[in-house]
Amino acid sequence: MKMVPMNDFILNEHEGEVHDAELDYYGQRLATCSSDKTIKIYNIQNGTKTLLADIKGHLGPVWQICWSHPVSGHLLASCSYDKRVVVWKESNDWFNIFEFTHESSVNSVAWAPHQHGIILASASSDGSIGIHVFNKEWSSVTINAHSNGCNSIAWAPFKEQLFGSNQPEFGKKLALASGGCDKLIKIWTIQSDQWVQIGEINCHTDWIRAIDWTCTIGDNRQLIASCSEDKTVVVSHSDDYAKWNSTQMQIFDSRVWTVSWSKIGNVLAVSTERNKVSLWKENRNGQWMICSKINDNKEDN
Amino acid sequence: MKIKQFPNTVVSTWSPKSNYPINIAMGTAAQQLDASFNTSSTLELYSLQSNDLILNALISTDCRFHKLVWGGTNASEEWGSGIIAGGCDNGIIRLYDASKLARNVDSIVAKSDRHVGSVRALNFNLFQTNLFASGASESEIFIWDLHSMSTPMTPGSKSESLEDVIDLAWNNEVQHILGSLFHKYTVVWDLRKNEPIIKLSDNNSKVKWKAMSWNPKVATQVCIASEDDQNPVIQLWDLRYASSPVKHFVGHQKGILSMSWCSEDTDLLISCGKDNRILIWNPSSETEENSLVCELEHNYQWNFEVNWCPRDPLFIATSSFDGQTTLYSLSDLQNSKDQKINENVNTGQFQWSNSLSNAPNWLKRKCGASFAFGGNLVSFDGSLKTIQLNKTVIEPDLLLWSEYLQQILNNGNYEGFCHHKSELTLDDDIQLVWKFLKTMFQNNPKEAQLELLGYSNKTLTKEEFHSNILNTQEENIVTKFENFTLKSSVTNDLQDLLYQSLLVGNLSTAADIFFDNGKPVEALLLAITAGPKTLSRIQNKYLKNSKEPTTALLHAIITNDWSDLVENCDLNCWKEIMTALLTHTNGTNFISSFEKLGNRLAANDNLSLSKYAQLCYICSGNVEALVENIKDIKTIEKLQESVEMAMLLHRSMSSSESHLEVGKKFGELLVNYSETLVSQGDLEGALSFLEFTNKDQGVELKSQVYKALGKNQTIENTINNSQKLLKSNTHDFRKYSTTSATGTITPEPPFPTYPNSYIQDNDVNNLHQNQKPHLSNYPPPIQSQPTYNLNNQQQSVYNNFPPTGTQQYGNNFINQTNMQTKAVPPTPTPDASSRCMTPSSIKPGKPKYVIDPSVKGNNMYGSYNNNGLGMLSPMGQQSGFNSSIGQPHVLNQPLGQQNIFKPSMVQPNCLSQPLGQTNNSIEPLIQQQIQPNIYNPTYNQPKGPVPNLNPQPTFQPIQNNYSQVISPSPNLNQSSSIYNQRAPSVEPFQSLYAPLPSNYIKKSTPAGWNDPPMLSTSAPIQKPPTPVSSTPITHPLYTNNPPPIEEIGTYIPLRNNDEQFSTNNITQGVEALPKQTIPQEHIRIQVILNEIQSRLLEAVPTAPTRKRVMDIAGKVELLYDSIRENSLSSYLIQCLHTMIDLVLKRDYNGAFNIHTQLVSGPEFSKISTFMPSLKTLFQMAYQYNINLEGL
Structure with missing residues (x-):
């Protein structure tokens, strides 16, 4: 098990702090965003790093970006301290094709699985989640989710084939998880056109910084990983989106900033203060074990 | 944003950071009166x-x-939730349990x-x-x-x-440092030493200190604020430079009454005062002018207290003298409009932006890492402003195994x-x-399976039993009864009846009677x-x-109804049932019985039983059910x-009945598997498994992988893919080659060609775009030639030809390119099969690795590879042509078509052969550059060597054939030759023409390359690099002409040609290289062994x-020689691989064990x-502890 930093691949072109970096669906383009209010897009095919675009338009630090699936036309969503969610579309240059203004900083954006259509969710410090649906035209609804701010959102993955499961429709449900300053993770789904809360995970003692939702390949377990100011990472598992069983991974030595599942859902990347990234994998006894670190010490590969 | 306002004059305190939910306690402020002169508190x-x-709660207190x-x-x-301490008049402190x-x-x-x-x-x-500190009058601190x-x-x-103690701050x-604020100075105490360690006083300005606040993160920094209306300043001191303040923050117009430094963001300090303002500062700003960030509020009363919520930095509580809390x-202090700070400074009144231009620290993600497609992990460090790309491989073993499986x-x-596998596993059931799977590849699976079940024929049939049977067979029955009667001795109806029935031959009744009695x-x-x-x-009855x-x-057994x-x-x-089924059933009955048994076992709740269903499904060959059964x-x-x-089960079934469709479940499994491989970054590997699945499965993943592999998904890529297809097909072909020696069977490509939609989307377009300029350049010079017009006239005969030849060319080319990309995946199949078969008929026992040693790697693929570039073009070309002249049926037999082409080319190919070779070795790009040179000789000797150089004569017979059907072709041919001659004379044309040949070359190449007669009849002719040239230009014109007509008759002879060709090729190869190369999949053995040797030498450079x-x-x-000659059994080679694997894992004992096995095995000789x-070698590596990393 190894994680190899590509030493020749380091980008350092933003003037302000970098807050997010995401690869597109094919792993060919890299979008980054920063406190310098810009979004940069690089072509990173074959080890190159060519700046393709420098998108200006936000009036504050850009917190997060998210690529849509190519089916939706490779849209890029961004959110910023300037209270806005913006969807950018490329045609020669990048154009703002949609924007929505929350009442406070927008901390997180995420595209729903493309099988559901073009749906974007945004999480704001005003405590609300915005759901923005494109169906000929854009329409938005907001849900009051977390009393003093929502920091992160993640959609339930879409699973066409639930291999070995008796609930074929289960994986096709449109569902969303949000984590906020109220220490809670809430699970939302749409029932007769209304967004309703169907589950809640109460496993942290401080602000939740990031959540990520995966469905493992093979045994199709629904897992939500969450990390928090309380220096913990928790993995919660559910069979019905309503009841969640949580396992705390470890107490880290600093607050934990992001969690990210690998694409097959069996490995979790955890990023703690000063960008110490560690990879975690569940062993046969259901314990999460570290399997790799970077930016820590060179000797422990 | 104001959240709430209370009409009370209070002092307040937030609950500490560790408390949740957040509370705020408010106590009636001392020395304040409201209009009712209420003195309660x-x-x-x-x-x-x-x-x-x-x-939540309200209690009355005895003091304010x-x-x-x-x-x-x-x-x-x-x-548990802390103590609220209140300081009152008369030296009173009250402590409340929260x-x-x-x-x-x-x-x-x-x-x-x-x-x-x-x-x-x-x-x-x-x-x-x-611990808490308190201060009151008389400089008293407790x-x-x-x-x-x-x-x-x-x-x-x-x-x-x-003096009065104004403020205290830990x-x-x-933890042992306490700051105390007096009107004129600040004293910092070290409570460990129990003495003041520093005294801060600013003698240069007139101040009256009112509030102090330590930097939440930097131990040496403290801010103090003055309530002097003449000098309402906030000073930032650093204890390391205690002689004077580091910064002055000026902005309040009257004395400052309270100040609070945000614990979550040291860039935020809030202050309020007698100027009715609440201001937010950035103490870390580079210049003092920019330190004032934002004005939170400008109301109508003095605010005497401001407190930043320690738990949630979004909240601030203030109290003012007008009785408002x-x-x-x-949360709404964002700059959503493009405002400029200090925009209105010039309006006389100071007025500042009411938004925070810099986002508060707590909103900023400092760092992060996210997984992306292909096992990539992007991580970023906010403060360093860097983004780093990482590759992750979580399951290196998986990659090894998957590669191994692909090899197999x-x-x-x-x-x-x-x-x-059965040797490796520790689990008996899996073993x-x-x-069982192994038996599926053996000659007599049933027997082997019976043996596995423990019911081998040999063990069961005991010898004595046999001999008994033999001995008793011949005895005479009658001799037993020497004296017997056929009448009943006793009067007995039944006995009589019996005798009667027996004697008259009513055997059936007699049998019944016997049975009933x-x-x-x-x-x-x-x-x-x-x-x-x-x-x-x-x-x-019985x-x-x-x-x-x-x-x-x-x-x-009796009824054969199982x-x-x-x-x-x-x-x-x-086990017993399986044994019986194996012994007694056959055909469909066999399969259905095993299915039933398998289903029953699978449905059993007992896990130890249900897994044996797998054995049944293996016997019945049901891949789907097997996959379904492997749960969890x-x-x-x-x-x-x-x-x-x-x-493997799929393979075992495929080999016996040509191709077996990959079922849904199996396909899903493969998609999952590929996805897993992708997540380890092994896109190529994933793709090779995705190729097996049906078109409609894993479509998304397929297109993702294809796109991500990127490159230029044009021909090169398609070749790769088709090569892959070819690889995956080899097994089947091998089967074919043994079963059908004639080689006339054209196996269907068993694997669905990858849906080309994605190629069409982008790459075909690109292809077109790339070629269109050439195409459009091409026609004009031709049109300028009168001879060519002849051609045009003739074309009317071709019904399907558009009116102008130029357009036709364009279309043709587009068709060709289309056909190239689309037709590629299926094409290799027939060719591969033929390649595969021919050598085996020549040199039985070494079927695969003999053909073309000049090509690195696996020869079979290599030879195809060489062929590849060339192959594609003629196929596409001809098809393109065919479709344009309206003989689409030809399309169905591309193989024949191609072969037909060869005899027609007999002579000219003598010339084109060398060209073909050069082309094979030269990259297309170079071809373009070289093209003019190749071209030049043509017009240097335009008509001289006609018999050799100009293909017309040899071509003529076919032309004739052709012209019987369609007369104009000779003319066409003529025109082409004329065109050849004239082309060079037109200067601009040449330059225009130059970029084109890459197309032409490709077309001409395979014709020459594949041409068997040339090789077999006149090998020496190859050598003289005769004016090669004209062929490439004329070729497209031939190819556009006759081949389709004759194809059917010459099919078989061509086979022979093909064989000749390959024999020839072998000799060629031997000439070229003294030794064959080791097949690609085994080259690893060589590489690693050699490397171990060299590392040994490096590590221990002694003479011995x-x-x-x-x-x-x-x-x-x-x-190596043995491997080259392919004289080792595949099992042996596999063992060698395993040994090397073990050595690389430093499991020397394991390697030696295998060694012992092999040496004591049957192949020792x-x-x-x-x-x-x-x-x-391995012992030495072990002895000297050679580092084998990186191998």
Whole structure:
């Protein structure tokens, strides 16, 4: 098990702090965003790093970006301290094709699985989640989710084939998880056109910084990983989106900033203060074990 | 944003950071009166819920408060949620238990009145939560311990000057440092030494200090604020440079009354004062001018207190003298319009932006890492502003195994693989599954399976039993009864009846009588003679009545109806049933019985039984059911194993009945598997498994992988893919080559070609775009040539030809390119099969690796590869042509078509052959550059060597054939030759033409390359590099002409040609290279062994070592030779691979074990030359602890 930093691949072109970096669906383009209010897009095919675009338009630090699936036309969503969610579309240059203004900083954006259509969710410090649906035209609804701010959102993955499961429709449900300053993770789904809360995970003692939702390949377990100011990472598992069983991974030595599942859902990347990234994998006894670190010490590969 | 306002004049304190939910305590402020002169005082507790403050508790107190602080939260203390301390007049301190207060009960914990004067300064220690400091008049500072409130500690000696203590603040980083603020100076205490360590005073300006606040993160920085209206300044001091303040923050217009430094963001400091303003500062700003960030509020009253919520930095509480307590939230302080700060400075009044231009620290993600497609992990470090790309491989073993599986699928050593797997596994059941799978590749699977089940024929049939049977056979029955009668001795109706029936031959009745009277043996004996009807009746009767346990089995055997047995038997005897089924059933009955048994086992709740269903499905060859049965693929290892099992079972079925469709479940499994491979970054590997799945499965993943592999998904890529297809097909072809020696069977491409939609989307377009300029350049010069017009006229005969030749060219080319990309995947199949077959017929036993040693890697693929570039073009070309002249049926037989082409080209190809070779070795790009040079000779000798150079004569017969059908072709041909001659004379044309040939070359190449007669008849002719040239230009014109016509008749002879060709090719190869290369999949052996040797030499550069290594090298060379000659069994080679794997894993013992196995095995004679040296090599590597990393 190894994680190899590509030493020749380091980008350092933003003037302000970098807050997010995401690869597109094919792993060919890299979008980054920063406190310098810009979004940069690089072509990173074959080890190159060519700046393709420098998108200006936000009036504050850009917190997060998210690529849509190519089916939706490779849209890029961004959110910023300037209270806005913006969807950018490329045609020669990048154009703002949609924007929505929350009442406070927008901390997180995420595209729903493309099988559901073009749906974007945004999480704001005003405590609300915005759901923005494109169906000929854009329409938005907001849900009051977390009393003093929502920091992160993640959609339930879409699973066409639930291999070995008796609930074929289960994986096709449109569902969303949000984590906020109220220490809670809430699970939302749409029932007769209304967004309703169907589950809640109460496993942290401080602000939740990031959540990520995966469905493992093979045994199709629904897992939500969450990390928090309380220096913990928790993995919660559910069979019905309503009841969640949580396992705390470890107490880290600093607050934990992001969690990210690998694409097959069996490995979790955890990023703690000063960008110490560690990879975690569940062993046969259901314990999460570290399997790799970077930016820590060179000797422990 | 104001959240809530209370009409009370209070002092307030937030609950400490560790408390949740957030509370705020408010106590009536001392020395304030409202309009009613009310002198009562209260302490209220509010909780913050969803941006609202809710009153939790209210108690009345005996005095009013100058200062409230909340601290001491410690779960292990009795005051779990902390103590609220209040400082009052007359030196009184009151302590309230916050949790009791919340329950509205008497919450006072302690009282003290040791101070003199008003207690204005109170502060809890953040580290030792039981300590707090208080200050009042007479410079008196007490340090209180909540555990013993009776005797406070006093820092230092009693000060001589008696001044009011204005404020107290514990350092946020160093727990024993306490700051105390007096009107004129600040004293910092070190309580460990119990003395003041520093005194800050600014003598240069007139100040009256009112508030102090330590930097939440930097221990040495402290801000102090002045309430002097003349100099309402905030000074930032750094204790390391204590002579003067570091910064002055000027912005208030009247004295500052309170100040609070945000604990979550040191860039935020809030202050309020007598100028009715609440201002937010950035103490870390680079210049003092920019330090004022934002004006939160400008109201109409002095604010005497401001507190930043320690828990949630969004909230700020202020109190003002007009009886308002206000709660603010910072959440809307964003700059959503493009405002400029200080925009309105010039309007006379100071007016600042009311938004925070810099986002608060707590909103900023400092760093992060996210997984992306292909096992990439992007991580970023916010403050360093860097983004880093990482590759992750979580399951290196998976990659090894997947590569191994691919190798096996390529080289067809399934049996060896199953054997290997069965040896490796520790689980008996899985071992059994592997052994069963192994039998599927053996000559007599049933026998082997029986043996596995423990019911081998040999063991069962005992010898004595045999001999008994033999001995008893011949005895004479009659001799037993020497004296017997045929009448009943006793009067007995039944006996009579019996004799009667027997004597008159009514055997059937007699049998019944015997049976009914309890003599089943006699009944059966009679029934056998009486005939099948009677026999079956008696059998049935017997079986019905019998209570023996064997009956069911007997019944099944007799009636050959196994369904009953299979459906009703006790599943614990699955082995026995399987044995019986293996022995007794055949054909569809065999399959359906195993299916039934498998289904029953699978449905069983008992896991130990249900897994044996896999064995049944293996026997019945049901891949889908096998996949379905392998439940709980929770680990990567299990996934790998499942894929291996399913793949091998699939292969075992495919080999017997050509191609077997990949079922839905299996396809899903493969998609999952590929996805897993992708997540390890092995896109190529994933793709090779995705190729097996049906078109509609994993479409998304496929397109993702294809796109991500990127490159230029044009021809090159398609070749790769088709090569892959080819690879995956080899097994089948091998089968074909053995079964059908004639080689006339054209196997269907068993694997669906990858849906080309994605190629069409982008790459075909690109292709077109790339070529269009050439195409459009092409026609004009041709049009300028009168001869060509001839051609145009003729074209009217071709019904389907558009009116102008130029357009036709364009279309043709587009068609061709289309056809190239689309037709590629299927094309290799026939060719590959032919390649595969021919050598085997020549050199049986070495079917694969003989053909073209000049090509690196696996020769078979290599030879195709060479062919590849060329192959594509003629196929596409011809098809393109065909479609344009309206003979689409030709399309269906591309193979024949192509072969037909060869005889027609007999002579000209002598010339084109060298060209073809050069083209094969030269990259297309270079071809373009070279083209003019090739071209030049053509017009240097335009017509001279016509018989050799100009293809017309040789081509003529076919032309004639052709012209019988369609007359104009000779003209066309002519025109082409004319065109050849004239082309060079037109200067611009040449330059225009130059870029084009890449197309032409490709077309001409394969014709020459494949041309068998040339090679077989006139090998020497190859050598003279005769004016090669004209061929490339004329070729497209031939190819556009005759080939389709003759194809059918010449099909078989062409085979022969093909063979000749390949023999020739072999000799060529031998000439070219002294030794064949080791096949690609085994080259690893060579590389690694050589590397071990060189590392040995590096590590131990002594003479004896060198000599030993030299010896080893010599012997190992023999091993390579054996591999080259393919004289080692696949099992042996597999063992070699495994040995090397083990050595690389430093499992030397494992390697030596295999070595021992091999040496003591049946193939020792083949390997005796090199095996000892191999062992020596490994021993040395072990002995000297050679570092084998990176191999």
